[in-house]
Every structure is written in structure tokens, then in C-alpha cells.
Amino acid sequence: MTDDMADVPEAGRAADVPEAAGEAAPEPLGLARTPTGHAGVDAHLERLAEADHLTADGHVAVYEDVHRGLRDALTALDAPPVPGPYENRS
Incomplete structure (x- = not known):
């Protein structure tokens, strides 16, 4: 995952796009994102x-x-599970 929208071209950023006469700036869709419980997936x-x-x-x-x-x-x-530390069973 990248941070700070590094993959987004400058031209695609709303602040950098001048509004044409009569055109509104992009508005959020307001879609709810339900957490999955998996931190990595939720972050994406x-x-x-x-x-x-x-x-x-x-x-x-x-x-x-x-x-x-x-x-x-x-x-x-x-992926196969990563083996844990060797456990001494003496």
C-alpha cells in the first residue's frame, strides 16, 4: 500500500483541477465501509x-x-505457515 496518494497523478487530484464554469468539484459518494476485522484488509x-x-x-x-x-x-x-521458534522438549 502506498501513502499520501503517491500513485495518484497530480492531474487527478481535485485541488489541482480548476472548476469549469458550471461544473462542481468532486463530491464524496458517502458509501459506508464495513470493517472486516482483518486490519490489513480494512486499511486497504x-x-x-x-x-x-x-x-x-x-x-x-x-x-x-x-x-x-x-x-x-x-x-x-x-502461504505455508512460518515455523515458530524451536521448542526444547527435554
């Missing part, structure tokens, strides 16, 4: 809120980053 899903403040052309970078993070979280579920 929460990042979707960043897209609320971007113009449509800035959404792609956020969606791709979230998709990559969620895919990595799913892939980690298939």
Missing part, C-alpha cells in the same frame, strides 16, 4: 475513501493500489 478498503476527493481520472491509481493490496492479502493466506 479505507484507502478507497481517498478516491472520493479525486476526479474520475485519479480513481484508477487508487483502485489499482487497493486491488494490489487485497490481492497480496489473499495470496498470503495460501
Whole structure:
């Protein structure tokens, strides 16, 4: 996951896009994000809120980053367990 919208092109940020006559700035959709209980997944899903403040052309970078993070979280579920420290059973 990236921080501070590093993957979002400057042109896609709402603050950098001048409003044309009669056009409104991007508005949040107000969609509720229900926590999953998995901190890593919840962090990626929460990042979707960043897209609320971007113009449509800035959404792609956020969606791709979230998709990559969620895919990595799913892939980690298939990884073999990491062995714990050797336990001396004498």
C-alpha cells in the first residue's frame, strides 16, 4: 500500500483541477465501509475513501493500489505457515 496518494497523478487530484464554469468539484459518494476485522484488509478498503476527493481520472491509481493490496492479502493466506521458534522438549 502506498501513502499520501503517491500513485495518484497530480492531474487527478481535485485541488489541482480548476472548476469549469458550471461544473462542481468532486463530491464524496458517502458509501459506508464495513470493517472486516482483518486490519490489513480494512486499511486497504479505507484507502478507497481517498478516491472520493479525486476526479474520475485519479480513481484508477487508487483502485489499482487497493486491488494490489487485497490481492497480496489473499495470496498470503495460501502461504505455508512460518515455523515458530524451536521448542526444547527435554
